Amino acid sequence: MAPPYLSWILIAMKNSDTYLSLWPLTDQAWQTSHLGHALIVEGNPSKAYDLGLALSRQLVCEAQGDRTCSCRSCSHEITQHPDVMRIQPEKERIRRQALQMILQNVNRPPLWSPRLVIWIEEAHRLTDAAQSYLLKSLEEPPSFLVFILTTDQSHALLATVKSRCQLLRAEPDLLDLAKDFDPEQFFQGKELTRDAIIRFSYWARSFYRHRQNPSWLALWEAGYQAYRHVNANGAQELAKEILRNAYDHVHQ
Ligand SMILES: [Zn+2]
Incomplete structure (x- = not known):
């Protein structure tokens, strides 16, 4: 298997713009006490995905290590990790039933990790009924649970959902920073x-x-x-x- 830090470097190489834009954010994530229990990661789809992946990895790390960590979780494919549950749209919608299936089982503690991550991809595709259902879990989550909602359209989320989430931007406006640098x-x-x-x-x-x-x-x-x-x-x-x-x- 490739050394675990390689997955970080691969993220970096795959989209080098993303890597540096993520910096301030993933650094916050490394000090995870700064992160809330529900995060909206907003940005263009590939950047939001990369940040969702990076945050998930950090949150399930068993040693709270940095990107060179080689714990069991960091060595594992994050999208297949037993404590990272991904919810994706079906026919361009994420319906209440799909959430229910996952959320009814979240009272179990994580299997490997200090946290259990529920990652909702393209969260703007949650129906209103699904969002209302989600709201209940956002109000009283078990202490080990972290929600990550990735989206490029956070305006499509209910205000009540947004108000319970911390907003992270996957693409801070840093693109001009290299210009005229001495x-x-x-x-x-x-x-x-x-x-x-x-x-x-x-x-x-x-x-x-x-x-x-x-x-x-x-x-x-x-x-x-x-x-x-x-x-x-x-x-x-x-x-x-x-x-x-x-x-x-x-x-x-
Ligand atoms: Zn680790």
């Missing part, structure tokens, strides 16, 4: 903010896409590490050192 100015800057690191990484990523040179990929990855350090404990000096080393390597 790395030397970046290193001279006093403050190394998370936003600045994301800009840096976007910039590295745009070079990587054009040149397909592995050291640019390493720079992009360094951005990821730096972001985590700053996010976790504000370790700006360490983050800067990581980025500086990777940057110098690119320019050798």
Whole structure:
């Protein structure tokens, strides 16, 4: 079997734009106490799907590890995981009965994981009756249960459903970040903010896409590490050192 972190890298490679747009969000997910019990993931279908997948993986990780984790859950195909239940439309609708079948069985604890994830894909296709039914579960979920609703049309969801969910956007407006980026100015800057690191990484990523040179990929990855350090404990000096080393390597 492929090493587990590979699935992350595969997500990244499959859609590199998605990977970096997900950053701030998956980092929140890593500190899962920041996540509620019901999440609406909104974005274009493939990005929302990728984020739904990434969040599910994190939520069922048995070690609460990062993307290099090799626990049983992280090594397993997430869409086939016993504690990830996916609900998909049938004939462009998700009906009450389909939800009922799943939700009636959610009082069992998860088999492997700390959580049981119910992932409703294309949630805007839930009928009103299905949404009303869902609402009851959203009101008093068992502590281990997390709902993920992926959609590109959250406006189609009932206000009562939305008000009980945390909204995550699968495509923050970060696309222009690489433009006019000056790395030397970046290193001279006093403050190394998370936003600045994301800009840096976007910039590295745009070079990587054009040149397909592995050291640019390493720079992009360094951005990821730096972001985590700053996010976790504000370790700006360490983050800067990581980025500086990777940057110098690119320019050798
Ligand atoms: Zn794990």
